[in-house]
Amino acid sequence: MSERPMSIHDIWKESGFDIVVPTSEELIEKDARLRSSVSRSNLLEYVAGLLLFGVSSYFAAQAASGVALAGWVLTMVATVFIMTNLYFRSKGDGPVFGDDTTAHYLASLIRRRDLLGSIWKWYILPLVPGFALLRIAMHGLVSPDQQMFHYGYDVAALILALALALWNHRKAKELNAEIVAIRHLQSL
C-alpha cells in the first residue's frame, strides 16, 4: 500500500525551524533593554539639540553685527521648536500590533509618506532663516576675492537641498502608489 502524498501545508509545517521560546524572565530583560535603547536614541537627539543651542548662544553673545545676532537667535528659537516637536512626536502611543495586517501595513505606509512630506517643515525649514542670516552676515565679513568661494558654497547647499526634496518627493510618490494598490485590494 502506498503512503498518502503530503500536502503543501504538511511540507511547510513539517520543515525544520529553529524555534525560539523565550522565558518570562528573558522577555522582561529584553523589554527593559528595548525601552532603554529607545530612550538612549531620544536622548542623543536632545543632547545634539542642546549642543546646537549652547553653541548658538555662545556665538550670539559675541556677534559682531545685528544680522549675525539675529541669525544666532533665530537658530536658538528653531532648535527649541524642533526639540519640542521631537518630544511630542515621540510621546505618542507605540505601534498597535493587534490590528488586522492590511490596516497595520497601510497605516505604516501612510505614516512614512506623511513623515517624508512633513519632516522638512519641522526639522529643516525652521533652521533656514537663522542659517540664511548667518550666511549674509558672513558675506559681509569676507574679503572680495573670497566672495566667489562663499557663493559657490551657498549654491552647493541649495542644490543639495533641492536634491533631497526631489528624492523625498519620489519616495512619497512610490509610497502613494502602494497605498492606492492596498486600498484597492481592501475594496474588492
Place this chain on the structure above:
Amino acid sequence: MNRATSLRYDNIRTEFGAAIARIASAYEADRSRQQDLQQEIHLAIWRGLPGFREECSLKTWVYRVANNVAATFVAKEMRQRRGQLVSLDDECVIPTHPGHESEVDHKLRVEMLHTFLHTLKLPDRQIALLYLEGHSASDIGEITGLKPAAVAMRIHRLKTVLSKSNTQKGTDHV
C-alpha cells in the same frame, strides 16, 4: 502582568511557538535574525496580552501580532528591495533547481517556498504564508482584514503559481 495573563502567555508559547518560528522564516532570510524576530514577536504578544479584549479569537490575534511585528521588522529591507518584489498578479514563478525537477525533496521544496515568499510584496506574502499555514479563506480574511472574496482570488492565483512549480510534485493537492 497578573498570574492569569502569565499562564495564558505560557499556553501561547507552547501552542504557537512553531508557527511563530515559521512566520519569522517567511519574512527574514537570515537565520540569526530569524531568532531575533521570534523574540520580538514573543515580546509583542507578552506586552499586548493584557490589552487583548477578545474581539477576535486568540489564534487570529496571535497571527495578527506575529505578522505585524514581522512586517515592521523587515520594513527597511523591503523598502530597499521594493523594485525586486512581485505581486501574485505579476508573472511570478517559484524558482526551480536544475537537476531536481523530477524528485524534489522536502527540504528543497521548503527552501524554494521560502525564496518565493521572500520575493512577494507584503499583502501577498501574508496571504501566501497564512495559506501555507493551513488557514481557510475566511480565517485569512479575519487576520488580514480583507474580504473573503479578495482572499479567495489571491489564493487562486497562488495555487496557479504553485501548480506550475515543482514544489507540488509528489504532493496530493494544492
